[in-house]
Amino acid sequence: MVGFFRFLRSRGAEGSVASANDFSEIEVVATNFNWRQSGGTTVVVQLVPEQAKMLKIAALGFDLPDQVPRMRWRDVPKLFRRPAHRPFRIYHCRRNNEMMLGILLRHVLRAPLRLIFNSAGQRRHKALTRWMLRRMDAIIATSERSGSFLEVPYTVVPHGTNFEYFHPPRGSEDDYAASGLPGKYAVGCTGRIRHQKGTDLFVDAMLRLLPHYPDWTAVITGRTTSDNLSFERELKSQIAAAGLAQRIVFLGDVEDVSLWYRRFTLFVAPSRQEGFGLTPLEAMASETAVVTSDAGSYPLMIRPGINGTIVPAGDRDALAAAIEPYFREPGLAREQGRAALEFVRDNFSMEAEARRIRAVYDRLWAEGQKPLGLSQKDQQTAAGTKPA
Template sequence: MNAPLPKLAAQAADGADGGRPLVVHVVHSLSMGGLETLLVDCINRMPAERYRHAVVCLTGYSDFADNITRPDVTLHALGKPPGLGLGTHLTFWRLMRRLRPTVLHTYNLSALEYAFTAACAGVPVRIHAEHGRDASDPHGLNAKHNLLRRLLVPFVDRYIPVSEDLDRWLDQVVRIPRASTLFIKNGVDTDKFAPRAFPAGAAPGGSPWHADDFVIGTVARVQDVKNHRALVEAFAAVRARRPDLAPRLKLSIVGDGPLLPAVRAQVAALGLEDAVWLPGARGDVKDLLHTFSLFALPSLAEGTPVSLLEAMACGLPVAASRVGGIPEVVDDGVQGALVPVGDVDALAAALERYAADPRLGRTHGAAGRARIEERFSMRAMLASYGDLYDSLCRRKAR
């Protein structure tokens, strides 16, 4: 985690607000990731005249926070240590008493318990979003965690699942009352993320590959749940069994995370340094997506991954795990290929199929773009969150 950003850390919470309610978003940390990208996009795109925003990071944040373009947004890092971090609750309570927000919006399990602390601090509206499950509990069966979710129902006005899979899980496994949940699909900016054509023979910038290479790409935080090592293994298998394709087969793994050194070591051990690019976190994801021929996401668990939506909006076919909310976005054989979770051979077969038949990729990519435009727009998502904030504020805020 980089040092705090002075320009944000120094901002005061006070000042003219024009009567706009303050929404405090609570996340574990703010660095490159799908959830974090969605959060930043929501803050930047919500009408500034309706709500003010602040972000509370339980641990810290990186220079990814520079993507927040609204000048009135405050950012707070609590420096929570590993474990329970009971002292962080006191720090958070004091911060809520100072900021006095109208809405608390927490994200994923690590932030959920702070809904209770916010209630004690007098925050009237409290919303919790579930964006996916952890690799250590991909099916969401951890009894202790689910008990916590149920115990906090009196302190959470709405639980927000972002996929039909998570909606069913909250209902049938966690047993959150239906009246306490609202399904809101993730959305993507289809103007920002769109197909882009290059002149014949021209290579798109931003990556080391050439225009005639077939580039398998992924954008995700490098951690267990994203299963990058399976992607590297499948990529190596395709190159080994298809020497005719191998010279132009390339792999781009964009993102940072705790397992990046291990993935670099795996690539080196397989002798693939000349064919695999691992640049770490990048601020030009939109441009890098245009250097991909195929988007791959072999995750062990997912909600509705924002990176997948962005890739499909750019007209890319996908090869992904049949897990979580991914099958709600991708029809197997229509917008891409879905493979069983953890099945490296099936993943390799999907990668090979697209590398050998570029026309298939173009057909599936066009279908993917149409699917995103039809069902996963940023406009619809923002309207849903805005309507929820408005209705709860009218009912609960004084």
Template sequence: MSWQGILFVEHQGEIVGGGQFSLLALMQHLRNYQPHCATGGTGTMTAAVRALDIDVEVISMPPIRPGRIFAVWRCVWDIYRMARKRDVVLLHANGSRCMFYAGLAAKFLRLPVCWHVRINDSDGWWDRLLAGWATCIVVVSPAVAQRFAHLDVGAKVRIIYNGVDLEVFAHGDRAVSRARWGWGDRPVVGMVAQLIPLKRHDIFIAAAALLAPRFPEAVFAIVGSEPDPAQGYEALLRSQVAELGLEERVVFTGFCDDAPGLFAAFDIAVLTSENEAFGRVLIEAMAADKPVVATEFGGALEIVVPGQTGLLVPIGDARATADAVGSLLADSDRARALGVAGRERARAKFSIEAHVAQVEALYVEMLKR
């Protein structure tokens, strides 16, 4: 077994979404390489890396601006120093800012660098620059691959779906989680997502308003926190709930540290995003045997087989979302069948083992160049 070192670069010190969870899972389950990690600050991400007993160092990775030349080069130097000290053979950058810093350090180190791209949105001319520096570009779905379609870098792009530790989500404690939130035996429809406008929680709430009279016992759970409370998005959503008279039906749980238990407590998982590169939470729900209802964004088209493992609805359509959820609340046998089929699809295509095997095969290829 080879224990060559890989330096993972993550500019977040906090866990802010699926990108950090996916990186943690990859580092935790590497089989043939030794992970090291540079993070951009102290916080939940750095603590999670340490909890996995993975070597981690905090390095300031500020936004890249002309007035911060000294800070930028200090970061490059710190990554260079860390890589040399650990004698790593490859750098793995989680996102664009990390790719800038890791890419420059890799040039001085004369090492290959992998750019892991997890979002659809282009960074403009930065994409061309960073793609030129990258030895290989890993994208999480065909939708993300389209971000580079206009650049002459097709040979560098590899589609590798995010991986989920399916066994963890297959064993959530439904009874404990429901007792924690006081849901008892009531039907629970849940949405797990950061509280940001892109996720379109307003559509979830509007669908809840349409469903509430028909299913008077149902609870609609919004799970997640707001990265920047100053933006006022959660306050806006709470106002919408109040205006619709749903205070007793819609629950804001905030960030939950027991995702497996939470998915186990759900009866149906919903994701109403208007644009999502992948949709990791859909796989987590499927691993927990839950039927999913999602909008027809790029990642969901890869994850959900409509009518077989879940249901897809048009983006921004509260009525269609309510109809899909209502059809499953009214037909528990169908909901159960979709959940079972979803679990099997998750096992076949989105396991952490398959993800790690593909990434490690890519490392071998990069190191041979």
């Protein structure tokens, strides 16, 4: 994430903050109420600049780089004014705390807003979340699988990939040899170090396979939070006991993960649970073949035998068996990496995501005052009238 923020700043154009004079032009507010770098933050940081090419949008929240068009917290009272050229603003949120503020602003304080929630979760939502979802005017699900857990109408819009930042190797620095690590080939695993992400499954597969394939080294990147330090220590203890500490390397939260995607010959996403799951797309955009579990939206990204392999989530034996053919024949990984690049460019572009979301916005503006995704009873309640 740090590397992506620096990438944005390197593009040359300065970021913008909506001033008192131009805030009336803002049509959409995208929220990011999270101090920690997360998948939701990544989506906002990558997507909002793309959306800004086609409409007036500003992000509201924390940990936003300068390149992202944004509004200040002190400008929140201005949300009670209608935008200059729309009947209402759209408030696009991705977390429960963001929904809460939206509901307060619109349904309690009567701000001229319409509320959209992006849902990536693949589980039954808690009662409070279901109540808030019924008060949204539109729901965007990142996949049909995510949408199947919703009890309100939704539109499917998959996440896209930033092809400027995630791209195939372009020079010697992108070669694995430039890393200084042992071996000829790298197999990578990125993301938070924790049970949910399947880091232990990846380590287990490496403990089985690496003794038989000396040309390969495993590289693990990602932050370890304080509550997962003992989990990481146990993994490192197993690695040391197997004498593989030089060939299963933990790099921590690297500055530029995109560089490592380009250095990987194979990428593994062994998650037990996921919301959407961006990392395989980022690897594929870097011309890297992938092995994934069937968690989250991974099945949408993989064409088995063409651009990668899928295994059941949590299946240690299946994961090791799926990785081994690439270790045995690195040329297979290169071939599937080329197919992966073509596939992700055709199906998961950031431009396509922004365009599909814009269609949802346009539908809301076209329908004017009629809320979407609410029952008749909820619509009457939101309007301040009693149900019949």
